[in-house]
Each structure stands twice: as C-alpha cells, then as structure tokens.
Amino acid sequence: MFILDAHLDLAMNAIEWDRDLTKSVEYIRKSESGMSDKPDRQNNTVSLDAMRKGNIGICVATQIARVNVNNKLPGWNSQEEAWAHTQNQLAWYKSMEKIGEMVQIKNIEELNKHLDFWNNEKISKKPIGYILSLEGADSIINMDYLEKSYESGLRAIGPAHYGPGVYAHGTDSVGGIGPKGKELLKKIEELNLILDTTHLCDISFWETLEVYNGPLWASHNNCRKFVDHNRQYSDEQIIELISRNAVIGIPLDAWMMVPNWIRGESTPEKMGVTLDLMIDNIDHICQLAGNAYHVGIGSDLDGAFGKEQTPHDLDTIADLQKVPIMLSKKGYSDQDIEKIMSLNFVEFLKKVWK
Numbered sequence: 496m497f498i499l500d501a502h503l504d505l506a507m508n509a510i511e512w513d514r515d516l517t518k519s520v521e522y523i524r525k526s527e528s529g530m531s532d533k534p535d536r537q538n539n540t541v542s543l544d545a546m547r548k549g550n551i552g553i554c555v556a557t558q559i560a561r562v563n564v565n566n567k568l569p570g571w572n573s574q575e576e577a578w579a580h581t582q583n584q585l586a587w588y589k590s591m592e593k594i595g596e597m598v599q600i601k602n603i604e605e606l607n608k609h610l611d612f613w614n615n616e617k618i619s620k621k622p623i624g625y626i627l628s629l630e631g632a633d634s635i636i637n638m639d640y641l642e643k644s645y646e647s648g649l650r651a652i653g654p655a656h657y658g659p660g661v662y663a664h665g666t667d668s669v670g671g672i673g674p675k676g677k678e679l680l681k682k683i684e685e686l687n688l689i690l691d692t693t694h695l696c697d698i699s700f701w702e703t704l705e706v707y708n709g710p711l712w713a714s715h716n717n718c719r720k721f722v723d724h725n726r727q728y729s730d731e732q733i734i735e736l737i738s739r740n741a742v743i744g745i746p747l748d749a750w751m752m753v754p755n756w757i758r759g760e761s762t763p764e765k766m767g768v769t770l771d772l773m774i775d776n777i778d779h780i781c782q783l784a785g786n787a788y789h790v791g792i793g794s795d796l797d798g799a800f801g802k803e804q805t806p807h808d809l810d811t812i813a814d815l816q817k818v819p820i821m822l823s824k825k826g827y828s829d830q831d832i833e834k835i836m837s838l839n840f841v842e843f844l845k846k847v848w849k
Contacts, residue, residue: 496819497614498551499837500812501744501793502693502715503541504630505556506584508797512539517596519544520811534759538801541812543596546623549813552613553600553837555651555714555793556625558584562633566658566668570633574661577634585647588625598622601648603848610841626844628691628714631656631665638682645686651714652683653691655699663699666726671702684709689847692716692736693793696725700732704739710847711739712840715746715793717776722754730783737784740846742839744793745776749804752776763807770806770814774821777835787831791839792818 508514512533514523520542530536546554560577561570571577591597600606609624628651635641641652654676655665662679664670672680680703683690690711692700704711713736719727728736728743736743749763750756752772763769780790796805796812808817822832834842 496550496816496833497837498549498792498815499840500546500551500554500796500815501712501742501791501840502628502746502795502798503554503556504559504795504797504799505541505543505554505625506587507557507559507799508539508541509587510583514539514542516542517544517591517594518542533799535799535801535803538803539797540801540805540809541797543591543623545811545813547619547621549811549815551623551812551815552621553609553624553626553841555628555840556588556597557628557630558634558649559630559656560584560634561631561656561658562661564633564659564661568658574634574636578636578640581629581634581644585627588627592622595620595622597625599648600624600626601650603845606841606844606848626650628652628689630691631660631694632663632679633661635662635679638678641679641682641686641688645688649688651689651691651712653693653714654679654695654703656694663703664696665694665699666696668696669698670696671698672706676703677706680707683707687847692741694726697729697732704735710843711736712741712843713743713793715744715795715798717746717751718779720779721772721775722751724751726751733780733783737780737789740789740843742789742791742843743780744791744840745773745780746793746795746798747773747805747809748795748798748800749806752806758804762803763805768806769808770817770821772806773818774825777822778825781831787827787834788839790835792836 558581560580563570654663
C-alpha cells in the first residue's frame with residue numbers, strides 16, 4: 496500500500512550523523528561499526544532505499560535547528576547560526592534532487608504529478624517526493640526569512656521544538672507565544688503555510704489556536720491517554736484538532752508509546768513496545784473522531800533514535816507495510832486503511848493547496 500510519512504528528519508541524519516541515505520539501511524549500519532557518538536549508531540531504520548522498499552513515496556521532510564534560549568538543551572547560540580544550518584540542510588535536499596533520489600512537492604500540480612508517476616511508472620528507483628517542513632521556527636530571524644523559506648519550497652512549520660523557543664514554548668517547558676509568536680502565526684496564515692502544532696506545550700498550543708485560523712496538522716503526536724506526558728496530546732487537544740479538520744501523524748518513538756520508559760536503559764523487548772501500540776493510538780483518534788479521517792503516519796523513525804527505541808517488530812521503515820494488515824485485523828475497512836496510510840494527508844494537502 497502507498498504510504499505518506501508526515502515526519503522524517505532526513506537532512507539532519509545526512510548532515511549531523513554523516514549518513515549516506517542513498518545506501519541501504521544494512522550498509523549504513525555496517526559503516527557505523529564501532530561508533531558510539533550517537534545513541535542510535537548501527538541501529539538506524541531509515542534510508543531512501545528502505546523507503547522505496549516500503550512503498551513510502553512521499554514524506555514530510557524537515558529542516559531543524561534550535562536556538563539556545565536560556566536552557567541547557569542542544570542548540571545554536573544565535574538565530575543567524577541556526578538559519579545557516581537549515582540552509583545547509585536545504586542544500587542536501589537539493590543535492591538529492593539533482594541525482595534523482597528525491598523530488599520536491601510544493602503545490603497541487605506537483606503532488607498529482609508525483610502520485611501519478613509513483614503509482615503508474617514501472618521503474619525500480621523512483622524519486623521520493625518530499626514536502627519541506629521546518630521543525631521549530633527559531634531559525635526564522637524575521638518574517639523576511641519566512642518569505643525566503645516559502646520561496647525555497649517550505650510548506651509547513653512548527654513554532655517550537657523542545658524547551659522555550661524564540662516564538663513559542665515547546666516540549667517540557669511552560670509558557671505562551673507572546674507578541675513574536677503572534678507575528679509569526681499571522682505570517683504563516685498569510686503565506687498559507689501549514690502550521691504544525693507538534694511540540695507546542697499546552698499553554699502555547701491553546702494560545703496558538705486562539706489566534707490562528709489557517710490550515711494546521713500535527714505531524715507526529717501520540718495520545719496522552721497511553722503515555723501521560725506533555726509531549727502527547729490530551730483528548731481535549733485531539734478533539735480540538737479534529738474540529739479544525741487537522742490530521743495527526745502517529746510516531747514510533749518508544750518513549751512516547753509506553754509509560755515509564757527510561758532513556759538508555761529501557762529496551763523495546765523488555766517494555767513490550769510493538770506496532771500494536773501504534774494501532775492503539777490510531778484507533779483512539781478514530782474513536783474520538785467517529786471516523787478514520789483525521790489520523791495518519793508520522794513515524795519520526797530517524798528522529799535521533801533507532802532500533803534501540805522503536806517497536807521491536809520493526810527492523811526498517813519498510814516494515815510500516817505491516818500496519819495495513821494489523822488495521823485490517825482490527826476491523827478497519829480497506830478504504831479506511833488507505834486513508835490512514837496516505838490519503839488523509841494527501842487530501843488535506845489538496846484542500847490547502849487548491
């Protein structure tokens with residue numbers, strides 16, 4: 496089944512992890528033998544090759560660069576440095592386009608063209624379509640830079656990541672959006688960018704939705720019902736997003752799937768982390784919505800973790816093809832499964848871009 500993955504940090508992995516994503520996952524793992532500078536060395540699950548094997552023809556691919564705002568989290572010391580880093584990531588995506596590995600999708604015409612190509616062409620090495628997203632807006636020095644990003648193909652943006660940010664408060668922080676955040680939201684709406692509510696802390700989430708009236712989604716969020724942490728969404732938040740015609744992508748980071756996960760100590764096997772937990776999150780959103788129109792896949796499988804922190808019945812991103820079978824056993828119709836695997840996000844994009 497065709498899959499759209501609404502959240503992958505491809506450029507971050509290529510540049511900061513020095514991974515050649517044109518190679519197979521197995522090749523990358525072998526190339527990292529003996530390395531320990533990152534927690535997921537030799538455990539990666541994502542490459543462009545693996546995406547093709549899993550029929551993942553479109554992804555929302557990120558740029559990401561935090562700024563240190565009075566906290567100890569990793570980040571850059573100025574917005575200018577962060578901007579430069581995101582442009583480095585953009586250059587990687589463009590280099591992938593030049594060698595036919597990827598193709599950028601910026602409008603409805605390009606989306607339809609890519610879907611037709613992917614579904615009908617018989618060649619083995621099809622370019623992965625990507626929609627450019629900015630995870631955390633710290634690198635946007637002022638609104639002129641957001642316009643530059645839009646001209647470069649940016650089509651989605653999240654105001655914050657972890658901790659306090661320039662424009663909003665993110666995961667594990669407490670606070671609102673303030674005047675700068677409101678200015679950003681106004682510009683996002685003016686440009687018809689998609690607002691990604693993922694990572695907004697509760698206060699910033701609700702303040703954002705009070706003033707923002709444009710299109711929005713949550714690219715990679717699980718349900719607080721299963722893991723009681725501010726990184727997940729409460730039922731109230733999910734219902735509000737549903738009322739705004741949003742789509743929520745379900746991620747596969749183990750600590751967001753099972754309670755009491757201890758980073759560096761817990762293992763997927765010991766904690767019972769399987770793809771069944773993904774199905775639980777999908778089903779919960781469907782039950783709240785009363786239909787299967789507001790949930791999709793936002794795997795985040797390359798978000799600074801690998802097999803050490805993913806469902807143990809998943810080896811590479813290609814194993815997302817197990818999900819349709821599991822949904823079918825859960826009682827979902829073929830039509831609803833297709834919506835969850837790709838069409839909900841595809842139809843959302845078509846509505847926004849029409």
